[in-house]
Amino acid sequence: MTSARAAANYSTEELEQQWAFLDSLVERQAASLRSGVQDPEEDEPVANVIAAPDEGLLRELEALRQNARELESLRATVLELEVLRQKVRELEPLQADVRELDSLRQRVQLLEQERGELLRRLQEAELARSEASRRPAHRSLVSRLRRHRH
Secondary structure, eight states, X not given: OOHHXXXXXXOHHHHHHHHHHHHHHHHHHHHHHHHTOOOHHHHSOHHHHHHSOOHHHHHHHHHHHHHHHHHHHHHHHHHHHHHHHHHHHHHHHHHHHHHHHHHHHHHHHHHXXXXXXXXXXXXXXXXXXXXXXXXXXXXXXXXXXXXXXX
């Protein structure tokens, strides 16, 4: 059974309950091992347990193991999602900065267009001025020549 199938077959609450049950079971067993106390079933000879396996219990045990694996996979997925959510929260303020930069970029483009227009007008003005300055120089030369003749 895949994680996606497990998620479809069990509600989040059921998965959390199963996970809590498995966590408490592991904690009880760990506490028993630390204290040296064993469950009465563990005192029975191993041969009795092996001699009479209950197929239903074995299937249920395998199903629980599969559920535990799927829950662990889901837990890892939830942790990944939380990391991604945190990254999104960190990026949200940057979106405002991006919008501001886009606005500034547009303003720069407008200013560059305006600068280009001003440069074009300046060149036209300088060209007109240089043409105008050539004309009076020519006229003044002609008028000087006329004065010297008289």
